Amino acid sequence: MPKIDGTVRIDSYRIQIPKGFVSGMRTDGIVYVDEILEEELEVDSVRQVANVATLPGIVGNSLAMPDIHTGYGFPIGGVAAFNVDEGIISPGGVGYDINCGVRLLRSNLTRKDVESKLEDLVNILYTHIPSGVGSTGKIKLAPKDAEDVVRKGAIWAVEQGYGEADDLQRIESNGCLEGADPDVISQKAYERGKAQQGTLGSGNHFLEVQYVADVYEPEVATAMGLFKGQITVMIHSGSRGFGHQICDDYVRFMLQSSQKYRIELPDRELACAPFKSPEGQRYFSAMKGAANYAWANRQCLMHWTREVFLKLFKLSPRDLGMKVVFDVAHNIAKEELHTVNNKKMRLIVHRKGATRAFPKNHPELPDCYQDIGQPVIIPGDMGRASFVLVGLEKAMQETFGSTCHGAGRVLSRNQAIKQAKGRSIKQEMAERGIIVRAAGKETLAEEMPDAYKDISNVVDVVHNAGIAKKVVKLKPLGVIKG
Amino acid sequence: MSYQVIDVLGDVGLRAEGKSCEECFINAGLGLYSLITDLNLIEQKETKEFELSAETLEDLLVSFLNELIFIFDTAGFIGNSIEVDIENNIIKVKIHGEVFDPKTHERRLLVKAATYHNLVVKQENNHWIAEIIFDI
Numbered sequence: 001m002p003k004i005d006g007t008v009r010i011d012s013y014r015i016q017i018p019k020g021f022v023s024g025m026r027t028d029g030i031v032y033v034d035e036i037l038e039e040e041l042e043v044d045s046v047r048q049v050a051n052v053a054t055l056p057g058i059v060g061n062s063l064a065m066p067d068i069h070t071g072y073g074f075p076i077g078g079v080a081a082f083n084v085d086e087g088i089i090s091p092g093g094v095g096y097d098i099n100c101g102v103r104l105l106r107s108n109l110t111r112k113d114v115e116s117k118l119e120d121l122v123n124i125l126y127t128h129i130p131s132g133v134g135s136t137g138k139i140k141l142a143p144k145d146a147e148d149v150v151r152k153g154a155i156w157a158v159e160q161g162y163g164e165a166d167d168l169q170r171i172e173s174n175g176c177l178e179g180a181d182p183d184v185i186s187q188k189a190y191e192r193g194k195a196q197q198g199t200l201g202s203g204n205h206f207l208e209v210q211y212v213a214d215v216y217e218p219e220v221a222t223a224m225g226l227f228k229g230q231i232t233v234m235i236h237s238g239s240r241g242f243g244h245q246i247c248d249d250y251v252r253f254m255l256q257s258s259q260k261y262r263i264e265l266p267d268r269e270l271a272c273a274p275f276k277s278p279e280g281q282r283y284f285s286a287m288k289g290a291a292n293y294a295w296a297n298r299q300c301l302m303h304w305t306r307e308v309f310l311k312l313f314k315l316s317p318r319d320l321g322m323k324v325v326f327d328v329a330h331n332i333a334k335e336e337l338h339t340v341n342n343k344k345m346r347l348i349v350h351r352k353g354a355t356r357a358f359p360k361n362h363p364e365l366p367d368c369y370q371d372i373g374q375p376v377i378i379p380g381d382m383g384r385a386s387f388v389l390v391g392l393e394k395a396m397q398e399t400f401g402s403t404c405h406g407a408g409r410v411l412s413r414n415q416a417i418k419q420a421k422g423r424s425i426k427q428e429m430a431e432r433g434i435i436v437r438a439a440g441k442e443t444l445a446e447e448m449p450d451a452y453k454d455i456s457n458v459v460d461v462v463h464n465a466g467i468a469k470k471v472v473k474l475k476p477l478g479v480i481k482g
Numbered sequence: 483m484s485y486q487v488i489d490v491l492g493d494v495g496l497r498a499e500g501k502s503c504e505e506c507f508i509n510a511g512l513g514l515y516s517l518i519t520d521l522n523l524i525e526q527k528e529t530k531e532f533e534l535s536a537e538t539l540e541d542l543l544v545s546f547l548n549e550l551i552f553i554f555d556t557a558g559f560i561g562n563s564i565e566v567d568i569e570n571n572i573i574k575v576k577i578h579g580e581v582f583d584p585k586t587h588e589r590r591l592l593v594k595a596a597t598y599h600n601l602v603v604k605q606e607n608n609h610w611i612a613e614i615i616f617d618i
Contacts, residue, residue: 042491069492247595269598440590
């Protein structure tokens with residue numbers, strides 16, 4: 001029996017939402033869930049997958065990854081591709097935190113090297129990385145700088161001395177989407193972005209010191225520079241208030257566009273415009289600017305992390321060996337070439353809470369990953385684990401080269417706070433050998449491991465479905481939250 | 483205090499009520515501020531004013547709340563008392579409060595935006611109810 005009436009199980013890892021589940025669907029929906037995760041499926045999120053299937057120009061199926069949950073308009077975990085000629089682009093298919101994403105750093109340090117200094121390390125990182133409500137960064141962007149960030153992304157950060165040129169090749173799209181026009185971004189967005197470059201944010205954003213706990217694919221791991229017992233750092237942040245304002249501005253703008261182009265919307269948060277229309281191109285350009293802001297942001301956060309490690313461990317940059325493994329966007333729309341029914345098509349692929357997972361030999365991958373495929377960084381909760389996967393060919397055939405992005409919540413923030421009453425999450429984490437620091441009073445309760453699905457279950461679905469392959473498992477040692 | 487948090491899996495929702503549309507909007511604004519910090523610790527040192535218009539009352543509520551988020555995000559300003567005047571879908575707002583200081587004020591949630599998701603603004607007899615979901 002399906003958990004949600006009207007859905008049909010296709011195989012062990014997928015269910016189908018047939019046309020007709022909501023009226024006006026142009027194609028079926030497909031959700032990647034096994035029977036374990038199907039139990040946690042919300043009917044609202046399934047309806048959102050179906051609603052996306054009603055939008056003009058959709059190609060293939062309306063998809064959702066196993067970390068699916070209800071979002072605004074599009075579900076979190078949603079992947080939808082639209083034909084560039086007849087299809088649409090929607091800010092709701094990207095989300096408020098444009099280019100929210102994850103960067104993974106490796107090092108030459110092992111768990112043994114940091115054990116005695118872990119507490120100091122976490123405290124110093126917490127002091128040096130601006131995080132939480134009301135925090136402002138060390139960078140103040142003058143109007144000219146802000147335009148450069150919009151145009152150049154992580155390249156701007158490297159030009160300012162944050163990190164090295166070598167970092168850029170290991171960032172999705174080299175940390176810069178071309179064609180961002182500073183003039184299509186509102187003054188309000190610039191106001192919000194002025195003091196937030198180089199800040200972590202709050203909520204589920206974090207900086208985590210981890211170690212490689214398990215290696216599943218030794219050869220692939222070696223090609224990524226990863227080995228068992230190694231210290232890694234994971235940074236999860238996005239485009240901050242700059243991106244939130246752009247999304248807010250353009251959802252309002254697109255509500256008018258949807259009327260103008262007579263696009264029927266089952267939900268206002270699906271507001272959209274034809275991709276080729278002036279309105280669609282305007283949003284796409286603004287979105288690129290926010291994506292670039294986010295890549296610059298993670299570049300700055302990484303630079304300060306390196307500085308802290310270098311100072312505390314008294315090592316040269318060469319001996320520390322803190323290099324980027326990869327940096328992925330998990331809230332973004334990208335123009336990509338895909339083969340659909342043996343025909344090459346240019347598509348606008350929306351990934352909202354989903355990660356690009358290109359296989360080996362893909363022309364968009366850097367030389368260093370041509371032989372193995374794209375590293376896919378999947379953060380879990382602060383107590384259990386995170387994973388590195390690698391993209392596989394089947395993702396190109398089934399999911400427009402996409403996979404999951406994280407664990408997804410099982411408890412609301414309020415439920416989490418209630419369950420944490422009378423407990424010290426900080427102490428519980430310390431007992432598991434994990435040192436945590438958070439700016440917000442309730443952050444640790446809201447973000448406690450029990451509030452999230454077990455990331456291992458989520459990753460197993462995409463691994464077993466053959467759209468991405470597990471390479472290593474990372475376990476947390478020190479966590480900084482906003 | 484006529485606002486309460488609605489449980490939403492990924493984010494946070496609010497239900498605000500009032501005897502008038504104005505009171506309902508005020509409570510939604512204060513509810514939003516209470517997600518960010520403890521309002522009892524905010525002092526009324528300054529007043530900020532703004533005016534907005536929108537096509538519908540629902541859109542006016544979203545725009546009003548997003549403006550409060552914008553002012554907090556750019557000027558750090560947060561209030562614990564709000565005055566509003568609504569006429570023909572134009573809202574005039576006065577906020578009494580101060581600049582947020584992470585050292586003395588409680589740090590709660592960083593609210594990214596008010597959304598149109600499951601948005602409700604309605605009048606039942608002489609009672610106004612608004613429901614709004616925030617992206618966190």
